[in-house]
Amino acid sequence: MLMKFYSFSSGVVDHLRSNKDNGELDLPFEVTDQEQETIVFPRSAFILGRSGTGKTTVLTGKLLAKEKVFQRAAELFYGVKSDNLVHRPDNETKETLAKSKSTILRQLFVTVSQKLCYAVKLQVTQYVSQLKSSVYDGDCSKGTSSKDIDDFDDAVQFRDIPDSFVGVSTISYPLVITFHKFLMMLDGTVGNSYFERFHNVRKLDTGRVGGRSIALETFIKLKEVNYERFNLSYWPHFNAKLITKLDSSRVFTEIISHIKGGPQAVEEGDGKLSRDDYLLLSTSRVSSLSTEEREIIYELFQNYEKLKMKRGEFDLADLVIDLHRRLRIGSYTGDEIDFVYIDEVQDLTLSQIALFKYICKNIEEGFVFSGDTAQTISKGIDFRFQDIRSLFYKKFLLESKSIGHNKREEKEIMSNIFYLSQNFRTHDGVLKLAQSVIELLYHFFPQSIDVLEPENSLVYGEAPILLELGSNENAIITIFGNNGASIVGFGAEQVILVRDDSARMEVAKYVGKQALVLTIVECKGLEFQVVIVHVYLFDLSVYIELISLVYC
Known part of the structure; x- marks a missing residue:
């Protein structure tokens, strides 16, 4: 009952026929009425829902829907297709079209997780490339392929994207990047870089990956205080x-x-x-x-x-403060973004979120914030969704030059909050366990997370199994054996989740490369068929941390 279904239409047929290299196509699947309502909503919005309720699906759906409309308009503009023939415009029209061909739709998708960013980027790139190929009758691929699936480092994943919003190639849009990359691009756009104040940075080599020196990336990793x-x-x-x-x-x-x-x-x-x-x-x-x-x-x-x-x-807040200062006293000269989609917004501070107002002036329609404060796993982040909505009103809406201070007008364009409640990733046995944790948070920490209706699932399932071992037993050895031999069926669709890097190193000693081992942060937004949650001490802090695992 959790299978994905696809509508078969003339548009899908064109999409399939445009696949000249016979590669695997990632077609948009049908969504629920609740999701569709959110996707077609024409103004800025907030999407709130627990893990597995389709927030990222809705975000990418909105992005791809706008790309589809834009490409259809371009198709009509450059030549109308009919019965496999394209009626070409005359020479005068061709000249006009050539001049206007630089006009593009600039969309930006941002998330904190490198792995989630890559997964979204792969889907968006493939679909948009197919759309453009069907319109321009050519190869518009950006060159992203599954062979890069292990290249999650920003410097490698975004090697073709400069660290500035000036000079971004049109083929790079829609731009799907991590928040770290967004900060580096903003830092390279306005005034002198924040990192020039560090004496050691001035001596760095000029070897570059994606516009930023490799040595500087190393410096950032060594000097950033998390x-x-x-x-x-x-x-x-x-x-x-x-x-x-x-x-x-x-x-x-x-x-x-x-x-x-x-x-x-x-x-x-x-x-x-x-x-x-x-x-x-x-x-x-x-x-x-x-x-x-x-x-x-x-x-x-x-x-x-x-x-x-x-x-x-330095810490990330220092960089953000400096960016706000430079943007207040200077001016943003980079690409004006038409639409901004921020996924997992709960992993950003309010001052970090406020940076997006400088790059997109389309306040009424251009922003979609998606997340869930119950899944805040980034250390140092603390707020609720109402705080983001208040921030949007004060720092985006009221400071926008596009409207005056007409209270009625402000109220009319104030962003809606959409609540997603149906879970598409897991069965009700896991959801009941997750809800029991949520209820404890509501009781003991009433101001810590947003209150939502309990999730529902179309699939029945048993509660997760708790494997209790003796004091001298090792759970991983019990499951996998002393030599780390893989158990039957344990492969790419299965994962062992651990709390942090030190726990991952400990588990890896026993399983080697026979199983995928990820931290809580790394697995954010990803899906697996079987999940083993490995904990050393089942105390309250670990129990609360399991909230982020409800999609398992």
Whole structure:
């Protein structure tokens, strides 16, 4: 009952006939009425739903639908097809068409996950190439193929795309990139690069992949402070009396999402909340931190900033703050994007999301945000969907030059929220387990995630199996054996999910290359037939983390 169905029409026949190389075609499949309503909605929108409810499908559906309309218009413009014949325009019209051929539809699809980005890119590239081939009667392929499936590094995956929105080739659109690549492109578009302030960067070699020097990419990986580095290299150096009262993850989240990444921080002169403004947040009805706790966090934040500067390191919030500053005092000179689709938006801070307003002026129709705060697995991110909607109203809508301050007009074009509830990936046995976790979050952390109706599935299934072993037993050895021999049927459609990189290394020692082992972050948005979730300690934090696995 979860099979995909495809409508057979004259358009599909043309699509099949345009496949000159006899390769595998990825045709758009039929969607539900709920999904179709979201796809055809003509204005900016928010799509909210748990994992497996079709959010990415709807996003790509909207993108491809606009490409299809645009290519149909181009087909009528360049020559109308009829009975396998193309009526060519006269010489004067040809000259006009040649001049206007540079006019393209610039669409941008952004997600945090490299693997999910690649999967979407492969689907979009193939479909759009087929559309263009059927219109222009030629090969419009961008050259993406399944042989690159292991090339998930940004520098390799986007080697043909410059680190700037200036000079992007027309064939690169629609542009499907990671958020990291988006930041690099924006950094290369406006003024001097943020990384030029680092002395070591000026000495880097000129070997380049995708417009960015290989050495600079290495520098970024070595010097960027994420939660793991914060916890291991910074947290132990702080005042012991302060860090015993708070959790390092909570402190990092407050720094990245609120002090340096909240909507108030965007408006501050230096991009960071002052101590007084941050303490005022404790009076908010959704605040779970006292004024005393915020005092400690702010002191830790100041110590963190001093130590980070001393070490010549940076975090992503520093780059985002600098981009906002440059875009406020300068001007954006890159390609004007017509439509922006942001998937897994819950893995971005509000200040990161606010960057998209500079590249797309089509506020009324040009933005679609998709995600689920119950799946926030990026360390340091903390907000709800209503916060994004409020941000869109204040930073996108009110600051847009395309409208005045007519309250009625603002209300009419304010983005809708679409809720997706039918799960297409899994059966109701897994959904019931997932919902039990969600109910615990609702009870103990009422402000942490958005409240949605429980998901439903058309397929019955048993609850997942919990394999409990003795204290001296190793679950992986029990399943796979000492030599890591693959069990029957365990292949590309199966996966072992682990909590982090250290756990992956531990599991890989026993299974070798006989099984695919991914972290929670890496498996985001991907689908498998069989999933083994490997945990060392089944405590509350691990239990909550399993929310992100509901698609299994």
